[in-house]
Amino acid sequence: MSKTSPEQNKALVLQAFDTLFNKRDYQAAGRFWSDTYIQHSAHIEPGRDGLFNLIRAIPDTLHYEHGLILAEGDYVIVHGRFSGHGRPAAWIAADVVRIENGKLAEHWDVLQDEATQTESKSGLPMFGTRFPV
Template identity: 65%
Template sequence: MEVNTQEQNKTIALEAFEALFNQRDYALAERYWSPHYIQHSAHIPPGREGLFDLVRAIPETSKYELGLIAAEGDFVIMHGRYSGIGLPANWIAADIIRMKDGVLIEHWDVIQDEATREQSQSGAPMFGDSFPKEKEQE
């Protein structure tokens, strides 16, 4: 039964990110994020409304792409790319979500700017199997 819950949590977390970051459907997103949501990210104001207001403030061209998702108990970790966010570089993030009863209740993240081929000392891209195109970085 634990495996099913973890699989369900992964599905719900991905649907939540799709609703908020890609569709910008705030009514739908409210179903996924608890009204008592706890935000640990230093760059996002507290609560569900702090997150929603952040998304409202970024360009409509922004999008979230999932690279990898894993679950353990009530936690889901998503490794993804935020592009078109109005900054000089895309963000590559590990979003750590705690869930309860199918709802996102707490969040932490680790974010860094996506390196271009010229910036990558390892020679490997940070997300997927190719480096970002210059237009994606804008």
């Protein structure tokens, strides 16, 4: 278990995600992800390079925004939206990240396309308070 607080871990993950996904600053992002980063996502090649190469291949219009974020011990879960990636619908994600020695060390995710108001059986948006336009 790390010596960082849940609040510090949440701030680390949000800063890391913003640096990579929104700013696309790969050099700075390298300081957030461990050299031995473990990737459990079915959509991303192994390791830090797999993640960085995926983001390089996505249009520069990619935008990440976070919603709910929870942390306990070395784990952070963040609910977010990835838009501008060139596909018809934004992705709504629940990302689970394990922190080790102040870096993102391991990642799991659950992804799905964001539903429109017409597609939503519940009548509620999947992210935030409004449906996508």
